[in-house]
Amino acid sequence: MERLEYEFDGGAPVAPRNRPTLTGVLGSGNLEVLVEPADLGGRVRVEVQTAAVGFGAIWQAVLADVFARWQVGDIRVSINDAGATPAVVALRLDQALSDHTGGGA
Amino acid sequence: MKEWNRLGQNRAARMDRAAGLARGKLVAPGDIGALLTRVIEPGDRVCIEGNNQKQADFLAKALAALDPADVHGLHIVQSVLALPSHLDVFEKGVASKLDFSFSGPQAARLARLLSSGQLKIGAIHTYLELFGRYFTDLTPRVSLVCAAAADRNGNLYTGGNTEDTPVIVEATAFRRGIVIAQVNEIVDAVPRVDIPGDWVDFVVQSPKPHYIEPLFTRDPAQISEIQVLMAMMAIKGIYAEYGVRRLNHGIGFDTAAIELLLPTYAESLGLRGKIATHWALNPHPALIPAIEAGFVESVHSFGSELGMEDYIRARPDVFFTGPDGSMRSNRALSQTAGLYACDMFIGSTLQIDLQGNSSTATLGRIAGFGGAPNMGSDARGRRHGTEPWLRAGREAGQDGFRGRKLVVQMVETFREHMAPAFVDRLDAWELADQAGLDLPPVMIYGDDVTHILTEEGIANLLLCRTPEEREQAIRGVAGYTPVGLARDKRAVENLRDRGVIRRPADIGIDPKLATRDLLAAKSMKDLVRASGGLYDPPAKFRSW
Numbered sequence: 185m186e187r188l189e190y191e192f193d194g195g196a197p198v199a200p201r202n203r204p205t206l207t208g209v210l211g212s213g214n215l216e217v218l219v220e221p222a223d224l225g226g227r228v229r230v231e232v233q234t235a236a237v238g239f240g241a242i243w244q245a246v247l248a249d250v251f252a253r254w255q256v257g258d259i260r261v262s263i264n265d266a267g268a269t270p271a272v273v274a275l276r277l278d279q280a281l282s283d284h285t286g287g288g289a
Numbered sequence: 290m291k292e293w294n295r296l297g298q299n300r301a302a303r304m305d306r307a308a309g310l311a312r313g314k315l316v317a318p319g320d321i322g323a324l325l326t327r328v329i330e331p332g333d334r335v336c337i338e339g340n341n342q343k344q345a346d347f348l349a350k351a352l353a354a355l356d357p358a359d360v361h362g363l364h365i366v367q368s369v370l371a372l373p374s375h376l377d378v379f380e381k382g383v384a385s386k387l388d389f390s391f392s393g394p395q396a397a398r399l400a401r402l403l404s405s406g407q408l409k410i411g412a413i414h415t416y417l418e419l420f421g422r423y424f425t426d427l428t429p430r431v432s433l434v435c436a437a438a439a440d441r442n443g444n445l446y447t448g449g450n451t452e453d454t455p456v457i458v459e460a461t462a463f464r465r466g467i468v469i470a471q472v473n474e475i476v477d478a479v480p481r482v483d484i485p486g487d488w489v490d491f492v493v494q495s496p497k498p499h500y501i502e503p504l505f506t507r508d509p510a511q512i513s514e515i516q517v518l519m520a521m522m523a524i525k526g527i528y529a530e531y532g533v534r535r536l537n538h539g540i541g542f543d544t545a546a547i548e549l550l551l552p553t554y555a556e557s558l559g560l561r562g563k564i565a566t567h568w569a570l571n572p573h574p575a576l577i578p579a580i581e582a583g584f585v586e587s588v589h590s591f592g593s594e595l596g597m598e599d600y601i602r603a604r605p606d607v608f609f610t611g612p613d614g615s616m617r618s619n620r621a622l623s624q625t626a627g628l629y630a631c632d633m634f635i636g637s638t639l640q641i642d643l644q645g646n647s648s649t650a651t652l653g654r655i656a657g658f659g660g661a662p663n664m665g666s667d668a669r670g671r672r673h674g675t676e677p678w679l680r681a682g683r684e685a686g687q688d689g690f691r692g693r694k695l696v697v698q699m700v701e702t703f704r705e706h707m708a709p710a711f712v713d714r715l716d717a718w719e720l721a722d723q724a725g726l727d728l729p730p731v732m733i734y735g736d737d738v739t740h741i742l743t744e745e746g747i748a749n750l751l752l753c754r755t756p757e758e759r760e761q762a763i764r765g766v767a768g769y770t771p772v773g774l775a776r777d778k779r780a781v782e783n784l785r786d787r788g789v790i791r792r793p794a795d796i797g798i799d800p801k802l803a804t805r806d807l808l809a810a811k812s813m814k815d816l817v818r819a820s821g822g823l824y825d826p827p828a829k830f831r832s833w
Contacts, residue, residue, distance in 0.1 A: 213513075213705070236707060239707060242769045245769050245774060246769055267706075267707075269515070269701060269702070269703040269707070270702065270703060270768055270769040271515045271701060271702065271703070271744040271745075271768065272513070272514070272515060275514060275515065275518070275744075275800055275801075275803070278800065278801055279801055282801060
C-alpha cells in the first residue's frame with residue numbers, strides 16, 4: 185500500500201451544505217472516491233490510498249488534469265484504489281465530482 | 290534417363306512398409322506408433338494439423354512418443370502450436386526445425402526451447418503466407434489431420450471446424466505425400482464430404498474426441514466501462530463515419546464490447562443496415578444480440594466456436610452451412626475475405642511504438658500472430674471500390690485511383706499491472722535479436738495502421754503528412770504513459786483542431802454515459818437468452 189497526498193488550486197467553492205458522496209466500488213482494478221466539503225481556503229485536497237506502489241507521478245498528472253477540468257474548491261477527496269488504470273481513475277473522478285456537485289465539468 | 294516420378298516411388302515405398310497395418314484405410318489406435326514410424330522418414334517435412342480450435346491431439350501425442358532413433362530431424366510446418374505435445378516433439382529430438390504462424394498458449398516454452406538450441410525457427414508466418422508455402426517450398430511429406438468423422442473409404446466430415454484441413458490435405462495429397470486423419474467416429478455415411486476419401490491414406494479413430502478450444506468466447510460480465518467507452522468511440526467515430534459494412538474483428542474484450550453495443554448504442558444512432566453487415570469472423574457468441582437485432586447479413590468463418598453449433602444451424606441465412614445444416618468454415622478462404630473483401634480490421638494489441646508498429650510479442654514469449662497481419666494490412670492488389678475504402682484513400686492523400694483498408698488498433702493506454710501499451714521501442718526487436726530471427730515479429734506495420742483508438746481519443750494516421758505529425762498524433766492518444774506524457778502539447782492541440790485527433794467530446798460522446806447498461810448482454814446467461822436457448826456455452830463459462 186502507498187499513501188499519497190496532493191493539493192490543487194481550486195475554483196469556485198462547492199456549497200458546504202453538500203453532503204459527502206461516495207462513488208465507485210473497491211473491486212480489483214477499480215476504486216472508490218469519497219468527496220466531502222471542507223474549509224480549505226478554496227483549495228482541493230486529495231488523499232490516495234493505493235495498492236499499486238510507485239505511480240505517484242501518474243496520479244499527479246491525472247489529478248491535475250481532472251481539477252483543471254473541474255474548477256471546484258473547498259473539497260476533500262479521499263480515494264481508495266485497488267489498482268485502477270488512469271482511464272478508470274479519471275472516469276470515476278468525473279462521476280464522483282458530478283455526483284457531488286450535481287453538474288457537469 | 291531422367292526419373293520423373295521419384296515422389297511417387299518414394300510414396301509407394303512408404304505405403305509398402307505400412308502394408309498389413311491397416312484394414313482398408315482404417316488403422317487401430319494401438320498401431321498408430323508403428324504406422325508413423327513406417328511412413329515417416331528422418332528429415333521429413335511433417336504437418337500436424339494445429340488449428341485455433343480443433344486439434345489432432347491423438348496424432349500429435351503419438352508423434353511425440355516415437356523413438357528418435359527411428360524418426361528424427363523432422364521439419365514441422367504447422368500453423369498453430371496449441372498443445373504441449375506440439376513442443377514435446379522438439380524436446381524429445383523427433384523434430385528439429387519449425388515453420389509456424391501462432392503459438393499463443395505455448396509461447397513461453399517455445400522461447401525456452403529456442404534459446405536452449407532444441408529447435409530452429411525458419412520463420413513466423415501469417416496463415417495465408419504459411420499456406421502459400423505449403424504449395425511452394427514447404428509442402429508437407431506427411432500430414433496428420435483431424436476430422437469429426439470418416440467413412441470406411443476415408444471420406445472426411447470436418448464439421449463446423451473445417452479450418453485448415455482442406456489446405457493441408459490438398460498440398461500433401463497432390464504431391465504424393467501421405468495423409469493420416471484422426472477422427473472422433475467411423476460411420477457408414479458421413480453427413481457431408483468435406484475431404485474426398487481418395488485424398489486420405491489412413492484413418493484412425495481417436496480413443497477420445499479431439500480437443501477443441503473455445504478461443505473466441507468472451508464473458509460479457511468482464512467488459513469494463515472503459516471498453517464500453519472505447520466501443521462507443523469506435524462505432525460513432527469510425528464505423529458510422531466511414532460507413533463500414535464489411536469487416537473483421539480481432540479477438541478480445543475490446544471488440545466484444547463493440548459487438549454488444551450494436552443493438553443498443555449503434556441502433557440508437559440509426560446505424561442498423563448501414564454498418565457491420567458482412568463479416569469475416571469466427572462465430573463469436575457476443576455477436577448473437579446483433580444478429581438477433583437484424584444488424585448482420587452474413588458471417589463467413591475461419592473456424593467455428595464451441596457451443597454455437599445449434600445456433601448456427603438455426604440461422605442459415607447468416608452463416609455458411611452445408612446441406613446437412615452444420616457450418617463449413619475454412620481458414621484460408623476467410624483469411625482471403627479478410628484481406629481482400631473487408632474494408633476494415635479492428636483489433637487489440639499489446640504494444641504500439643511511435644511509428645504505429647503494433648506487436649503482441651513480449652520478452653520471453655514467441656507468440657506469432659496468426660491471421661492479424663493479413664486482415665490488418667492494406668491489400669495492394671485490391672481492385673474494387675467501396676466508399677469506406679475510397680474515402681480512406683482520399684484522406685491519405687493518395688492519387689485518386691486507389692483506396693486504403695481501414696486498419697484500427699484499439700488499446701487501453703495501460704494494460705493490467707500498469708504496463709504501458711505505448712512504448713518507445715517494441716519488445717519485438719529484442720526478441721528478434723535473442724531468437725536470431727530475420728525480422729522483428731511485428732504484427733501490424735505502422736504504415737498499414739490507419740487509426741489508433743484509446744480511451745483518450747482516436748488518432749487518424751491517414752491525415753498525418755509527416756513522420757513528426759504521426760508521432761505527435763500517437764503521443765496525443767497515449768494518455769499518461771511515458772510516451773503520452775512526452776507529447777508536444779501545442780502540436781497535439783493543433784492536430785485536434787485539424788481533426789487528426791478526436792477526443793470523446795469531439796465526436797459527441799460523454800464518457801460519463803459509458804456504462805455497462807449499454808451492453809446488449811451483460812453475462813453469459815444473457816447471451817443464452819438472446820439466442821433463444823440455442824447457444825450452449827462450454828462448462829467453464831457457466832456460473833449458473
